[in-house]
Amino acid sequence: MKKPSSALFISKEGLATFWFMLAAAAVIGSGFYVHRLIKKTALRPQFIIMEHSDVLPLTWELDPEKVDRRDDGQTRLLMDSVFNKSPSGLDADDRCKGLLSDDAWKWVQTELLDKQKDAFRDGQIHQKVEVDTVSLRHLADENATLAVVSGQLIRTGVYEGKLFNEVWAVKADILWLPNQSLLGHGRVPLICHRFRCRETPIASTLRRTQEGAPPLPPSTSNPAPDAAPN
Known part of the structure; x- marks a missing residue:
């Protein structure tokens, strides 16, 4: 027996509503997942502490x-x-x-x-x-x-x-x-x-040799040697 046209229309409308709700749920679920991932990542350390003689902060420049x-x-x-x-x-x-x-x-x-x-x-x-x-x-x-x-x-x-x-x-x-x-x-x-x-x-502009002038002798030292320390 052939279904009435109104029943067929309602069936298509219900199917469209179902797929719309499914798509909306997928979008909301994806957004919630990304939000949780961002919050979880934010709790992790933002830098890595490295303390080793073989680790340098920058790649050694050759130029x-x-x-x-x-x-x-x-x-x-x-x-x-x-x-x-x-x-x-x-x-x-x-x-x-x-x-x-x-x-x-x-x-x-x-x-x-x-x-x-x-x-x-x-x-x-x-x-x-x-x-x-x-x-x-x-x-x-x-x-x-x-x-x-x-x-x-x-x-x-x-x-x-x-x-x-x-x-x-x-x-x-x-x-x-x-x-x-x-x-x-x-x-x-x-x-x-x-x-x-x-x-x-x-x-x-100030004579430091005059009586009462504030003394400020130069700081002197031997120059650094031409080799790095062992």
Whole structure:
């Protein structure tokens, strides 16, 4: 017996509704799955801590020009970190520590910061470094880089209520080695393992030889040797 046309129409409408509901459920289910996956992934560590002598933070660069640009840039950054300071201390204390090994930081702390702390505080001295030249020497056998830097230190302070300016020449010897401690130093490619510098006065609007003038002797040291430490 042939079905009435109304029954056939209702049957097609029900079938369409069924497939629509099925498609909607699939879309909602997919969205819910993605949402759960995102929440689950967010709970996982966002970085991997690696602490091994064979693990480097960056792929070793083979292009000499890129290596020189990288080493030059990091050397200038270190000079800014070590020498840019005010009466309260370094402008970028954490960055300076991150670029130096424990031994190098100890030298900077004892030979530069501690020795000049009183003079900078009493004279309200602010200092900025201007780097003139950076000479790089790569030691392939030692996997190290020696950097010799020349520049100037510009100092501004106050003595007996009057502003004074000074210019000091600075020469630094820096020994770079690959960063093998991502946990302690972050993602910087190189760490300074030896830092030595010599500061020499050039010009000043203040006569430090006069009676009562605040003394600030130059910090001197022997240049770094031409070989990496064993």
